[in-house]
Amino acid sequence: MTAPILASATPAPALSAQSLSAPSLSDVLIIGGGIMGSAAAFFLRQRGLSVTLLESDLVGRQASGTNFGNVRRQGRPLYQLPLANRAMAIWRNTPALLGTDVEYLQRGHMRVCYRDRPDTAASMEAYAADAARFDLDLEMLSGNALRARFPFLGPEVLAASLSAQDGHANPRLAGPAFARAAQRRGAIIHENCRAIHAGKSGDDFTVTAADGREFRAPTLLITAGAWAKQFVEGFGETVPLTSRGPNMCVTEPLPYAIGPSVGVATPETLESVYFRQVARGNLVIGGSLQNQTFPDAYRVYVKPDNTLGQWQQMQRLIPAVARLNIIRTWSGIESYLPDSQPVMGPSGSVSGLFYAFGFSGAGFQVGPGVGETMAELIATGRTDIDLSHYAIGRFADVR
């Protein structure tokens, strides 16, 4: 596949002696065209920096394109809420900002807990009290009030925490929409361009692609998700990055009725299923056990027993789902870190090098905020967003 996938993509320069001896120059070079890299490219262009983005496959096709599509602040660590709020403001503005509809629906996000885990209800209440300080308004619901508003919930559901200002969007559209918008603003985007080596000599970083092309810039941003580790290690830093594949499926369409995205709050991975209804009417379902990934082959295979386990759990959350047909299952390759928090911010050892990867299955909502924050950090050298929790250095002693 060598077709230019973005409509007006600059054609890849023919591999020639000239292009080899004269690598492409830009202010910022980005490796990885998921929603993080695409949004960063967009906001860097907004700040007037020249950007070249290298995507080994197609933009927004891996974790960014295959995730569930939650645009939720609820449930994130309190220290992450300023970043999530920044992202929310962008999500609300996406039609104007991107010139296309990414199917963002601000119709709420609801976490529920089961009767056999009453302690989860208590922790949801405590979270709601704390989150109010960060402009995250959560409404606690239980008993008849909960059932009157959400009669589809199963009898095991004890209580719920509703965030009316959260919502969901279409992951298949969002990442590529940021990339196209960045491109319209002048970013150079190379799809099917796999970076195989990144290094720094003098003031510049040089990145070599599998086809021999070279790219150079004084600033390098690694947003390569599950493929980030090789570059990090190439610069002498350590990160215990792993990857897993989410367990996704979708039902046939039915009349639109359910506004919020709904998920189970539980310490048990098996139980942690969630769903949302898209405007077309289908229920998109995710959660429960995850799948093994094959990042080198860009493949992940959905395990049938994970699928069946998920459907069983879904019937606890919304019993009527039993009567719905499932028409498709899928997965993708998400990058994970042991503390479930990303690496985001400057390298600990190489100046001009920045990271934003390892979002551990929770990157979609914050993605536009990450892009804007990284652009701010790169362009101005500072940001008000507290990045201390995401420092690469926290893994320095991990071997």
Add this chain to the structure above:
Amino acid sequence: MAEPAIVIIGAGPAGVRAAQALADAGIRPIVIDEGRRSGGQIYRRQPDGFTRSHATLYGTEAERARALHTCFDGLEGRVDYRPETLVWHISDGQVWTLGPDGHQSIPYDALILCTGATDRLMPVRGWHRAGTYSLGGSQIALKAQACAIGSQVVFLGSGPLLYLVAAQYVKAGAHVAAVLDTAPFAARIPALPKLLAQPAALWNGVLLTRTIKRAGVPILHGVTPLDITGGEEGSGAPDGAGVDTGPAARDGRSSSRAGTVDTGAVSGVTVRTADGGERHFACDAIAMGHHLRPETQLADLARCAFAFDPAVRQWLPVRDPDGRASVPGVYLAGDGARILGARSAEASGRLAALAALTDLGFPVASVDLASLRRDVATYVRFASGLAQAFPWPVEQAAALPDDAIVCRCESITAGELRATVTDTGAQEANRAKAFSRVGMGRCQGRYCGLAAAEVIAAAAAIPVERVGRLRSAAPVKPISAGSAGKAGA
């Protein structure tokens, strides 16, 4: 050595002959089939209590049908037969089934895929209307239920099935309004030498045409379908299509769904004739199709390699002459691998079973293999003649009006698909699907995927093989979430 576990998927001509070969070798294969009884689509048996003869049901193929039914019935006790069971996934050396007793996973040492075919469909403006059926569906209505799809039926498309089903409708006493073939008659002449590889089948085709003509049914060659016309707007809205009560519709952002698709039932079909004129045929049902396409999703889930076959403009699973797929232990036979017809399927089914036996270390007579390979080769030659005589009308995809629906499940028009190609640069099938929803509905692109690829190729001005093929995803057909049972149960 323990007896190897051999799973055959499909109990049509290929599956039955594969099962027979294995049973004869002393192995008890597991035969999994979606159907209620063996026979596949071509030799589908009528429901209990129906009393039509084999001659009535299967015409010139009556004796083959009888032989196949008798063969499989005679294997009772020697095969582990699981009817009404869907294989919805293949993973890690196991097939995952959903049958009358729920879900099961079955490990295999060898897997013989005899998954058959469905219609290859080229969209026509108005083909979403109630009363539009595929040729295969129209034939099943007659064969299984003794029903016609309408009181006045037009047959539209091309290929041998067009004439076969039309003739079957005529013989059954249904009113056939017209047979409209997109292939020019002249295309048959250069194909004749290849078609003569199967003189009996060729002669059968001549007889079918005679049956249709004697009933006074007009047969037009070289037509270009223009429009399937319909009745009042909003009458008989198909399930899902044209209805969107979601927020997008309320916000007025959904242009193509709410209200703008005329969903009235079929009232007729307009075509441009070979001489450039226009003709309209009134009817209340249309049977359409352009030959068949293999059902290859299970081969894809089994991770078999595919290659583009320019003769039929389809991506087909790669196999060796005996049916070995690229994945060790997986074998492909019958129309599910390549459209070669029922007779060929019997040979390729047996051949695939013998290949599996050979690979598992059982003795197989080389004389038998050689003769089966020769048989299959003549069907390959005949099929290439059919492809030449009844070509897939790719120009129709390029000429499809912007307001014609391509993906009926998701109600996506040719114009929307073309806009996706133009606006986003998506030229690859899965990418265009992700952005446009074409192929994202209940059928997962099984019915629109080939035509959508042609629309994309024409819009992007690239060869159709560059568009690629839709990746298959489980479940192969929709199954209910409730089928998994309840947690902890």
